[in-house]
Amino acid sequence: MSSLDVPSLRRAGAVCRSWRAAHNAFCLPALERAPCLFYACEEYGPNDAALYSPATGATFRIPFPGPPHEKRGFTFACHGGWLFTTDEVGDPYLLNPVTGAQATLPPVKTIYHNDEFYDDGGKHVWPADPENGTMKPSISWARHTEYLRVAISTTTDVTECTVLIVHTPEWRLSFARPGDDRWTLVSQDESFVANVLYNDKDGLFYILYLHGSIGTLNLCEPSPSVSLIMRSVLRSSGYRTMYPVLGPSGELLQVWRNWSRTHTPLKYRDTYQDIVNEMLQGCVDLAQKDDNDNKQRDELETEDGDEEGELWETDANDQEIDGSQLLREGIDLPHRLVDEVTTDEILVFKVDVDRQKLVELRDIGDHALFVGFNSVVCLPTKDFPAFDPNCIYLTDDCFDYSPMLRKDLGIWNIKNRNMQKLSYAWPNMYSWLHLPAPVWITPKF
Template identity: 55%
Template sequence: MEVVSLSAAADWSGLPQDLLLAIMAALDVPSLVRSGAVCTSWSDAYNTFRLPALKQAPCLLYACDEYGPNYAALYCPSTNATFRVPYPGPLHEKRSFVFSCHGWVFATDEVGDPYLLNPITGVQAALPPVKTIAVRGENFFDNDGKHVLDLESEDENGDPKTGIVWARESEYARVAISPAAEVTACTVLIMHITRFTLLFARPGDKRWTSLPDFETCVKDVLYNDKDGLFYVLHNKGSIHALDLNGSSPSVTKIMRNVTRASVANMYLVVMPSGQLLQVWRMQNNIDVPLKNHVSYKDVVRVALQNCIDLANKNDSDKLKETVTDDEQQIDVEEEELRDNEVNTTEVLVFKVDANRQKLVEPRDIGEYTIFLGFNAAVWLSTKDTTLEANCIYLMDDVDSPSYHPMLRKDLGIWNIKKRSMQKLGDAWPIMHSWLDLPAPIWITPNFASTACLASPIAGRAATTAPRATTRSGRRRARRRR
């Protein structure tokens, strides 16, 4: 019998690529990333597996029954692959994904305290607790009526009991994060929805620091790594630049108001050149008659004179048939959710011309796409990808005025040329069913070495992810009971 040496038996570099691909499909995400550094043949297989697309295009992060309470699903629309990633802690419905920036998820725990989570590595970093936010007027109670936290010094008797879900889901409206090699060096800027107050902190700080109130309502915040500044978008289109690099914050107004009325959802986007964009998203309740939907002409009517150059103002504005997904019908048990259910009916993109103090609408965005939702907006080239050009990938980020969990349904791909929405169920059939809590969000995965990341928070131990999977089958949106 031929004797095989130990060194020869340990040589895995000669494995056929199809076998390597099968092995990689069964690895957890961190192990999968490390496998690409084993040898040249493994690196080639890793590139063939197309995981690098995860580093370029945002993925959908959401909770599902299939992966249990300690894990979340990460779906990559550019590869149709779904991965299981760590999400340790309480049950899904007792915490939330609030926002995502640069691969970090701004999440909240059972009592609404925020922290940063890298869902790829499982690493977490503590942020100051919600009690240190200097905003008066809110008390929070758990679902059993037990008082959890008090943000005001006055007697709480007679005050309405605000559900703890509100503290977890809606206390923080928008988030911007400055990237850094060490997460403890990054700055986190949040918009507190109760008073539309801006606050900032760094991981490890004891308290949040409040910024002076602005004269108008804040709609979005963004960090621009081209100039190291934060930008604040207001409800009538004005923009402020915010410098948090010095000993004291400085604020500069760079764009005036451009409309007489507020737009429902407004976003800031930064292009690779540093050029700022504004995106306006109009949504209507599903029960509102089509003739009463906010239209392109409505935007023209509220625009201030000489403040917006519209590319399509002379085009006909025919009422479009709403796009529906027959797999997302509301049953009797979910009737109470109808009050919060909306459809996106119009999306407009503008370049910010600060020199002329105007917004300029381009005819299209060419071979690019934008990802919007509860995330720092992502501008991405569609070259060499399966993503659709001249489109906007939208997640449902409508506020929940009832302070109750809601099943997110207004999500899909907005075609800028056709001015219409392709619903998610038609666009991406290879997904698990998501839960109503936490709300699904876009995230650009960050595979940075754990040596560059903060240590796990006590009581929330980081954990490696189990096996990555690719699954097929139609997704059926539903609500967990």
Template identity: 50%
Template sequence: MELRTTYTSTDIDPREARRKAAVLSIFVVGSSLVLSISMGAVLSISVVDALTRATTSWNYARARRRSIAPHGAADWPGLPEDLLLTVMAALDVPSIIRSGAVCTSWHSAYKAFRGLHRLPPKQAPCLLYACDEYGPDAAALYCPSTNATFRIPFPQPPDKSRRFAFSCQGWVFAADEAGDPYLVNPTTGSRAALPPFETIYHGESHYDRDRKNALKARLENRVFRPTVSWAWHSGYHRVAISAAAEVAACTVLIVHTPDQWRLSFARPGDKRWTFLCEEEFQDVLYNDKDGLFYALGLDSSVSTIDLAGPSPTVTMIMRGVSGWCDPTKYLAFTPSGELQQVWRIWSHPHFSVKFMVDADAVDFANEYGDAHNLNEPDANDDDEQKTSEVTTIKLLIFKVDIGRQKLVELRDIGDHALFLGYNTAMYFSTKDFPVFKPNCAYLTHDCFDFKPTLPTDTGIWDVNKGSMQKLQDAWPYMYSWLDLPAPIWITPRF
């Protein structure tokens, strides 16, 4: 199939127009060919624009002589590999993988590109979720930047008795039927085994004496007994993975719930998890700029963890400021390297949360008193909604001022979008990815207390207005996801 593109602008050289038409032809044709393979994936105009920019240095005469006949059929399989590598460097990872399925020569170029161990510089987050359309043996990967959905074969895919545990550095931390964890790259299928669940400190406390039933979880007016499989998977709360070219060289740090929110770490191939310390934590992340892990305590204290030396070193760099842990808390680094805390406060249908903080250690923007009840529901809250689902009612973003030992509330994150859920918190520039709204947080459900029983709370939080838009309303063309497991954000990688 040949695409003919007409340029009417007098500012474009005819040769440049023909070169641009050729590039557009390549990938429109490529998309058509891959369409039948990838079940509906289509490149967006923004990606095509990126392709055009990426090939501005390509010599038109050489491309025309070697691969493109202006008035005849184009020899798409005959495109030179160096041109394909240049173009792939401008694509997101799902589109690169898709282009490698077009033909043998393009697949060779794709393998060569992967061998370079070079990710394109700007990768947008995608949403990984389970849906009825793809059945029990696969998951859906939705790419908002291209409006494309991919069917991802998933080993032992999550269902209502299990979940995606976490995503970090392009990997998904998941677990098999026995609850033993592993890392999987959903875009390539690569896997790396991790030590079994039973080697985690006090992992046996998750079960009754017969090891047949999970311990009961009480929800005020009801008692929920999760399946054994669900209990295994609920044992993992947060995950951080060190950056490494090869997954076998990485270190995995987890917050696990047997024995109350402790930290353990391991490397692929280890026999056991190594218990780290007695303190309790809610979030962890890895900073590739200094090679340290950062851990967020239940009291909002922050510690650095050095796992690169002969023995682990834990150093507190920010004191605790709060007395209880009901808000879901995250650590995040901004693109400029600023350390932040984010508190996500829920409206629980079964009880009201009172959350007290040290007023001398937190600088709120304006509206709170000295004793802060941060989860006080508004008078106009929908009572019916509060009895049927968990809802985000506040999102507080703080700069961690280590010098002053204070948290300073921010009311604006500028031209950035923040992605939170069962993933490492991520910031992205909305100038690079205009499909995302500036000064907004994209949230997926990760309310630990109620994840087995209630619908997911997923949407776009406007930081300035303090309001939530349902994600289904913003992206209506996605397949509907299952309430369980909750969707997760992931930045694809090779």
């Protein structure tokens, strides 16, 4: 049975008593209790993906129908065990990977601004612009660059759920339900949404903007619009990914993940104090200082020679790609190592709506957070020794250089503010491919 995929394992367990006993040894119900890592790997080929369960230490084969891995694009894990993913053109659909159930969503060209932006193959050609330093044409693929974040409402029947997406241009909001013909643009005063969250306690979507403000959205209303409940707290958006989270007691949190390109010299990367300096005065209550708060740029310099020279040399090499040849061949831009990123700092805040402030947290108790291209999960760790408390489990979700080779996966210790690479913590995982990017998903049978 070890060679079977999960749907086949479940069917085999219903054949007879002895097969049922063998089926039970795989502990499939445990998959529904804690997040698993869903990713592509060479071992399972182009039509299947791996599902690694840290809680059990087991890896399962999961059918992943669609284009081959090198032609896949954005994949996002939602509540209820659903994946939001796309075909080769960029048309999205919902998929439950452990049951095979699917739900159709409106095509990508029905999203605001897209009717003439992409061709019928989901491609947009950016012409050369020598005056601005762009000497060769480049291409964008809808499956890589259109979708940024996703949230779906909780329903017993997926055909009745509402799907809210953050998309280009301007990081706007649109929503649809399975079976709809078109996406509907949401009326909002602000653009540049950082992330979205669905709260099944009040039936509202929560919208987090790049400057830290928060709004709520009721998509059951005839003409839904965003109502702001929290003011902006940042002067600039910076190089960061932001996540709205429901904390251990259901309280609203914000998580900020600051990152930089791996070839950026360490002395030019943002420190904790740099992030603090971006905050608007009186908007954030900071935690008590510790030694990690006092890092200076001179402490971050390395002894590896002329990093700045290496930086510019790498950028120069990156410009040697022949975009016109790629256009003729109709293939994707290569996934370049120069586009790797690394997490430098993560901050966690409690949102105090009454005081219109964020309160920095250095301890979330015996809980762990799971963030990336997924609906953020807050999990109590006392029943799961595989997960460490007061930690954040990260997958690589930087959008700015998409598509890219995804390597920034790790475990961030909130108190000590350092990260362990995921491959070091769980060495029995298969090596993942770059498409789709690894995501956290809590399966639902």
